[in-house]
Amino acid sequence: MTTELSAFQINKENVLQFLNGLLDPNLNKQYESHLDVYCFNQNGFGLTLAQIGIDTSINVDIRQFSFIILKKFVQERWEGKQIPSDAEKAEIRHIISPLLADPSPKIRTAIAMCIGKIGVYDWPAKWPSLLDDLMKCINNPGNMNLFSGAMRCLEILCCDESDHENIAQIMISSFSVLNALLKRIDLEPLVHIKITQVFKKIAIYTTTNMDVNKTLFKTLLPFINEWGDIFALHLEAKIDPKFINEMFTIQANLIETISMLYNDFQSSVSPFIERLFSSVWALFKSSYPYYEQIEIFGEDHTPKTLEEGVFGIDKLVSSLLEFLTLVINKKKYKGIFEPIIRDIIYQVILYMKMPNDWLDLWETDINQFLDQEDDHSYNPRVISVELLTSILASYPAARGAMVELVKFLFVKASEKQNPNWWRYREVCLFILTTYANEFIAIAKKNPQLFDATQLLQNQLPLDFAASDKQEDEEYTGILKGRSLTCAGAYGRIVDSSISVQYLNQAVQVISSSTSPLPLKLAAIKSMGTLIESLPLEMVNTGIPKAIQVTCSFLSQLSEDSLLLVLDALLLFTKIDRDITGSMESVLTPSLTAVWINFANDQLICETINDIFRVMASCPKSYPGILKNLLPTLNIILCAYDKSLYIGIADSTVDLLGIVVSKLDSSIIDEFLLRQLLDPLLNILVSIYNDESSRKLARAALLSVIPFIYKLSTQVLVEYKPVLENKTLPPQSSLADCLFFIFQSYIVQSELISGNAIPILKALISKHTSIINNHLANINNLLIDRLANCKLSTTKEALCVVFARLFLIYKQNALDYLFTVPSPDPEFASALEFILSEWNKSHPDIQTYLDTNISLLALVSLFDYSTDKRFQSIQVHSTPITNEKSSRNINKKLKEKWTKCNLYEKATVNIYESYKLMLLDEKEAEAERKKKESAANGEYDDDLYEEVEVEEEEEEEEEYIPEEQGEGFAPAAEYQHILDSIDFTNNENDDDTDNFEVDTDILEIFDKEDQYYNVKLR
Template structure:
């Protein structure tokens, strides 16, 4: 048993300068920590103030105590190692740690707060019921040390440990005490007061989380609590923030303001109505803060690298930590749209001018970006940029331009014009930082390029003057900065800005800009920032640019970018790949030659070999290879394939099973080559080279990506050059045999994720190799029918049903005869297919699959087979009180029905169900019109959802579930799978007659002919439908009765 003295000696030894002594003590300490009494000894040492225990050793004791808690306290902790202390010992440790919250030393208080927070997460409330009352008592004690320690516990506690029922009672006792601390600056330190606001913010978030469970109580609490705090915030923010930082050794006082603006943002998000009366005042205070703080921001962040004062707790409190919440809060208010009047006067232009000022590159930005290209690239990328004042400022400008577009753009013009004038004056005065405001102004306007251009177009279309003169900037301002190599960030910004507004450039001027960017890329003396900016500009110019203008530059820029692929990494490499991917698409690659293609492919393969696990890189490599392979220049496809295919096949063959991403990505790149090939022109021996590696990889594969990529690759090959697959054989097995073996494997597997694309493979196999498949077709269909009985996901079921729909459209009677003769689970194949089809028809995704299903249902109906007439399938939902708002079952996918809860359905003959499905397609699935029971017809102009949101109040009750059905049905996503089929069908299916026919006319003709001939006893079937359906059929068929 180790005594407290022995443990103290051991701790002291761990801090010894002699490494041997230190290592021995650390090993001994690990043994001590496993003993039951270790925790109590450590807690005693943590708060022991005597000459024998220096502060450094006390702090280390506190650190080891927290480690002890997480490893020995309770199985609650994931790192628990056993030997938990007794309940009595725990109580003693808790008491000692709680005592440490009032320790005169700040560091000890903080360490004890962290430890107590960990203990509370495990013990409260069952084993530590008096914790909350004790903490509230501590912060009510008046002792600044005690308040500081307790506040640190509360910060974490409110966030994670209170339940719905505990929050309201705790807040009633806690918040008044917090407010008294916040309002006593002469007693409590700024950081402690800031923590009261932070805890209050956690309380607001907690109230929002329980609003649903306790709406009235939360409403009353907000009405009581918020006005008092909001008034307090007004008082605190009304003082000049410059007072908090002028001639101060620390900027602790800023922490209160930081927390207030963060809290205002949270309140606006959670309870916006309560904040609305105060918004104008807070916006004015926010703007006053920006105006007051700009001088200090310029002093410490723009003009020099002078370090800003640190806080008293050695944690940085920087001006950006205040500027960002101000921007965020202001942006949130703008999006909320409740203070439009505030922005209608001088406030808007003043705010925009302030934002432009704070967007200037800081001294730290300049140093970092000049030496770290990846960081420089990332800060310009919407998806990877780190949060900063610049990013927050861009977001705020986006909010402004979204809500008050023309006024904001006009303010952009005023602001940038003032910047141009002042920058020129500063430059003439030899001020070294003259370029920063101009770079910031161009960056700001460039960040909103799309919205600015839309605004200009709209204003001109309306006969009003342009609110901003971008052409002036492009012709008179930007060209002058492109040669300023001593100011690389401004020079680079000029290139990027011009490319962001490339649509407004005359052809000749656009060519000059592109040529200038290429010259920078080629210049050995150009630095990192301007080269990267030039590459980004090239990407922007070539993306969607005019092919005839850009084609003369394509070969040159491709040669320049190629070497960068081998010397860049991470974000910079991604940028180079993105630029190259748009360059090689220009003019369909007619400008490529064998030498350039060889160098590019060699570099691309090296990039792939180093980054074959990164999906972002792979996407760009995929696009580049596809573009190279599809080049219309003579011999380029052959060159690309000759260099690429053997390497990829070798990678597949050599990849270990536990590195499946290599195989998956290699197969994906093979698909890129196939995509680029012309139909029937994969090239001699293409499949012969690929097949052994591909089929072996797929035979061994268990990884989803390998299987899906392999199926997609085979599907592409069948579409492009099926003859090669049919002609290939090895060891007595043909290519077709291998494909059928793969399909059988996927059908047998219970993992349906790998079978999401199997339907496409089967469809194209039947379309392209139907005669070759005929001998094994019965076995294939039998396997598909058997799998239908166990399949669960909608997308996999679609893969099984749609091939039958295709076959029925082409060989109806033969297929039906075959299905009638099949059996699985004591049911006929026809029975299984029809039940599966009817239950999933409305979840089919894709244009062609949905249409081929409709066509096949028509074929089934007109066949008048007795076996179909006798099949009973699931009909409409049976309306009960709890489901009375669900109008017609076929407007709701089966997945939504299961989501809503258990329901009962009627049972109806298949012919009736077929008519219901087809009638539904007439009403809501036709491309040109929707027909209602009342006979109304209206054009469907768009399915992007904007109109539905904009006119939500005008939606008819009968339309609500129809809209929902379409949202999650044929055109929407299946609820049961994260993998979604491609929205667009491939080119083959787009050209198929099923895709190009007038489906609406076909269905109307179908109904009219069935009515005229009384097909399948049509009139009797119609009588079994709902009253509304009967009315629609009468209108469609033009009859007063069903006949």
């Protein structure tokens, strides 16, 4: 620039040079950083931008860019700032309005964005003529440039930032004109596109702003009543080849508007919707030939580059499918759809056929192909699946129709009358796989209608018997892959001698050097389901081969394809612990390499961690895992704060915790402690005050827990960690280090302090003798944390720690806490405060172990029922809500509770827990029977019906002692309730015969706790 940025003066020349600087890749960052300081804060900058934008002698790209910066300026400075002044705002409004008719679409769009954004702030108060001026332009569609600019402004005025009263005014002022224009078939399709975009924008605003949507809908309803004939006119219009995409766009906009309004205002818009059913159904059928030619066959001669706001046939088809999904299952419309349900299913299946673009993706970008097939994608095939699922759930005849249509299309494919015959076969295989549960239910009820054995014996083998000429065809691999995944879906209900053939075929595919990668992925996916359905003796030779081959090409994969293969690998490793253990030397190096490359991908890391959990459960995996993985973990942990490893340090710590959690205690020697534990402790001691390292701290706090459980008390006292951080005194023991870590983190924010509680829990559980000298300090820290606790999960964890301390130290702990002042003046002692918080939190305690500890501790309180100190304790019972208080006042007021006697509250808690335990047992038994039936090939007729657990018969209400006089009933009178409950230690309930893997480090050690197997009976 000719002037220094620090002395920047607002004039046209300088602003032009500033814009050029912003556009220069080499100067962009420098100029952008000065935009707020030297431009936005100076009077005249916005006006100068507008003057540059209207100057037709300036390059059109610079003019467009000036309006883009002006829009940013308006968005950031227009409202509530001293700059620009009211006079400058008025001048900007005055000079930019005529530009709506600019011949350049770039300028029209840019200026419309500016006017629309200004209008959001200034209309109607400071720019009352805006809407009238826009309507004059809109009412003159002969000047397409002016019309398009005005419609764009109107669309922007309908944004979420606008007041709902302004939206209502837009409807009142514009919809009569827009309806009249939409009736005129002589106008350019782009006119109708602009109008339908505004309708859609209004529908979006009305349906998303829930607080005002009813008010807005009342304004909209009279215009909706006029839409029936107008919408039908366009939905039934004959497609003009010259404007094919424009007409698809108009129709898609109308369908989407209908869908949004119906979804929120069903009863009010039903007459309007019913008027359009025949038009929609006709459009649904007539659109297929275009969709087939353009999207499925790829014979598209329409323009590939579309104008902004113009869509292709796929958008229209998606809108139609979504609308039908919305209405097809409504009871009031079943009389309309039921007679044509077979035709609807047939049409839906045709729309499911694989688009031509997907074929290209299958060959060139498997990740993108998998993404297209993902349930969360938005495309006609995925939406068709949702529609067909809704149909099958709502119409009894639909299942039979689907089976017959699949058979029909298989025959049609076998005739091979055109080069696209294979698409019929592919969609049949896709449907058989996607709706396997439906077909299995049909096979059970009516074997003559569908026979899975015949499918696997006669139909699927056709895809593996292709001629040499067919092997060269691009679709051959797709069909083979579909057949393999289809076989996997039905392997569980056919004879194992049949399904094992497909397992062998899948192994052959993944072992072949000529198999394309997408086919190998399909084979691996198929193997995952086939192996689960076959006896171990049939698959034990195939699993090692599957693991070996799968690991061999992990390095070739990325994103979705890698995740798919890792999921299959997880299934392979779960089959047999001996086989998995023997494959450790293959698995660990391959998984470690993938983990390092994708350490920032959460889903991939979680799956790799799950595989290592399985491996860690296999005794044969050690010491191989340590030998192959330990050096890598050590390098990263020791350099966790170096730039190379900052992104993967937390993932490394997670993986370390998984590996150590299953490590045999006898293997842990000083070398392992130096290599793994010392770096972990160093991280925790170094970052406890670092807010930016919270994720790493949480992972490290969790990963240190296995060491606490596995090491002896003697090791905790005698072992001296070597730490780079010098916060702790020299020669501090491991126990001292752990207490320092607990004390340092428990006082941090609740987002991290809750992760320190399991460390104390582990120390109390396994090393009680160590904590004796720290009890007073521990109690003080816990009481303070509990008093300032906001998160319910943290509060529950703290209460369970107190419960465990009561069980261990009994009378001594209780006597001590009676002498400690309460942090809450409502209670006389810390003990009373703790008992109150504990009894409030007990019903919300989540884990099985914590519930047991809390229950046992509650029961132990009855040992002191004759102590007058306990008899007089009152705790919180139920919350008191103040309905008259405003929201803001409620936030400031302290929560208020009614009170009751400690033993009354404890009894209720114990009894309610007992009832929940009985219900859980019933649900578990129902789930067990369901799984047993599935394993025997028995399936419910209604696959969508959840298992219901019968409610307990209402028994005679239990006697609860009543208050006597001014106090409460003596604690002894509650004893009959406790006597009805038996506390037993059922050590054999935990089924360890099946190869089940705990998914949580804490869960592993919970099951080893002395209180875990204590159950209420």
